[in-house]
Amino acid sequence: MLLEDALSDFGLPIKAVTDYTKRHPFYKVFKVHGSVNWARIVDNEILSQNPKHDWSVTHEWIQRAAELSVTDNYALCSSCPTAVVDGRPAFPAIAIPVEKEKTFECPSSLIEELKTWLPETTKTLVIGWRATEEHFLNLLKAHLRPGLLFHVVAGNLQDADEVQVRIHRALMNKPPRHVSAGDKGFTDFILSGDAENFLAM
Amino acid sequence: MLLVIFGAGASYDSAPTYPPGVGIPTGDHLNNFDRPPLANELFADRPVFAQAITLFSGVRANRSTTKKAQRRVPGSRAAGPTSESQGLSTWPSTIGCRPLLLAIHSLALWHSVERRREGRYELQDPAGPNRADKHKERAGLYRNIQLRHAT
Numbered sequence: 001m002l003l004e005d006a007l008s009d010f011g012l013p014i015k016a017v018t019d020y021t022k023r024h025p026f027y028k029v030f031k032v033h034g035s036v037n038w039a040r041i042v043d044n045e046i047l048s049q050n051p052k053h054d055w056s057v058t059h060e061w062i063q064r065a066a067e068l069s070v071t072d073n074y075a076l077c078s079s080c081p082t083a084v085v086d087g088r089p090a091f092p093a094i095a096i097p098v099e100k101e102k103t104f105e106c107p108s109s110l111i112e113e114l115k116t117w118l119p120e121t122t123k124t125l126v127i128g129w130r131a132t133e134e135h136f137l138n139l140l141k142a143h144l145r146p147g148l149l150f151h152v153v154a155g156n157l158q159d160a161d162e163v164q165v166r167i168h169r170a171l172m173n174k175p176p177r178h179v180s181a182g183d184k185g186f187t188d189f190i191l192s193g194d195a196e197n198f199l200a201m
Numbered sequence: 202m203l204l205v206i207f208g209a210g211a212s213y214d215s216a217p218t219y220p221p222g223v224g225i226p227t228g229d230h231l232n233n234f235d236r237p238p239l240a241n242e243l244f245a246d247r248p249v250f251a252q253a254i255t256l257f258s259g260v261r262a263n264r265s266t267t268k269k270a271q272r273r274v275p276g277s278r279a280a281g282p283t284s285e286s287q288g289l290s291t292w293p294s295t296i297g298c299r300p301l302l303l304a305i306h307s308l309a310l311w312h313s314v315e316r317r318r319e320g321r322y323e324l325q326d327p328a329g330p331n332r333a334d335k336h337k338e339r340a341g342l343y344r345n346i347q348l349r350h351a352t
Contacts, residue, residue, distance in 0.1 A: 002212050002215055003207065096243065117202070118204070120202040121202050121203070121204040122202055122203070123202075123203050123204070124203075124204045124205075124206065125203065125204070125205045125206070126206045126208075127205065127206065127207050127208065127210065127211040128207060128208040128209060128210020128211035128212070128213060128214065129206050129207065129208025129209075129210065129211075130208060130210075130240070153210075153211075154210065155210055155213075155214065155221060159210075185210075185214040185220055185221065186210065186211050186214040186215065187214050187215075187216075187217045187220040188220070190217070191217065199203070
């Protein structure tokens, strides 16, 4: 949501899932692990006596968790908790980060679109990402070209080193041209001018 | 073309006034309440998380699940097995995680609403509101959540 707020200042207000990649001529946003304002439509009928009351439906979902049929139909939502979107039963579309995740919490059409853009990449900036998710690393490995410039922004030296090692390891067959790192965090990266320097390279 | 990959650390350090590690005059309230958690702190026993969990009776009854879940997130600081390879294959199935997901999602949305409210404050008053007022506001939001839950 922080990202969505920022993008609206750059002429990219997000009003529908398709806006993330179709609305702006050069900003494309792919949230591969879902989002706090995303939901997936649920096929099950709501049994609660108050089917429009988010809390009632949420508690129903908790009780019926094992039998829910969560579809691949994604929608934006703003209610808290997320249980009903435009009158339709819904379930939060957000992933818990684990290393061995097998799928993305994201419409498959967006993943396919991401795959078509990745080979166009010339520079990669990694901010606050530990590079431990195998599934996403495999996607980069399969679709990025060799010889890219990488810069890693981490909160400390150890994290910065570890992320660099993981990137090198993941892209062993398509080695980057150069990987640099900053270990003072995102705020410092912006305020110190390092961000501008990297973009100017 | 530039590819930017944002992880949880980006939002963790997204408040230039209060970068992580900077001493906060009023105590650690900001870190406990306002800072979006890193992935390895997702299930940690933080005040807002604990508060959110209490709103979901089905999850509260299974608090041990959250502790187990925390141990399975890479780099977790929770007690118990924390190795990155350990336990990941026994991560609860998607279905098993659903109640927890609902709680996490609501908590994340709560964070988002809170930050937007504070953002609007800052737009209106570049100096920002008095912190005591912010805390009163936050307490009001808690009451609102509890009231909605009770009705």
